Amino acid sequence: MTDFPSPDMSEVELVDVLRALSDPVRLQIVHRLGDGMPCPKTPEVWGDLNLSKSTMSHHFRTLREAGVTRTVVHGRTHTIQLRREELDEKFPGLIEAVLGETVRAES
Template sequence: MTTETPQDAPPQALRHPRREELDLTEILCALADPNRLRVVAALVGQPPGSVRPYSWFGLPVGKAGRTHHFRVLREAGLITVEQYGNRTAVSLRRDDIESRFPGLLSAIRAGTAPRDTPGEPATAQAEGL
């Protein structure tokens, strides 16, 4: 007889709001923080379906702060968080956001200053050339 121990138990699935539960007020509150806006703006600039690890974003906060920012974005419905063993990665809920709030992602793209994409070399535009 095998007994399931806590470390053998499957991880708890993280709750992501359904498309119809997305609330503009919650989304705007989540985007009000510069670090969270930076995450979403970086994902908007990536190809649809891109999945990036937490570390890819290079947020200037500790582990607890990083976890908090991604939790707020997930609970607002902006990102999907996927766990792979001890690694966590995120993707933008592009289709859900565009369906509920058409033009929001375009506004985020237009309203954020060009900067280096995390994990990629600087561009001439980002350097002001």
């Protein structure tokens, strides 16, 4: 198992995350990954977006390079995962706001 290169969270900047999330397709990808669980990068999962493989690869790479997701390779299978816990720690409330979740106030 190997990971595609993605930035260390200490190097992730809010402006880069917001830039990556500004595209409607990438925002839709993040919504689908909102639970933080790994998701296969297969046409069966992403085919309904009606985008070419190269366009999907561009969007996945943009999210990964901005620090929003990680891609893990298991042989010939690639999975993509939202770096939810890390993003929540670095930018509290951001992912909840992006996903339209109710943000709970700390007691």
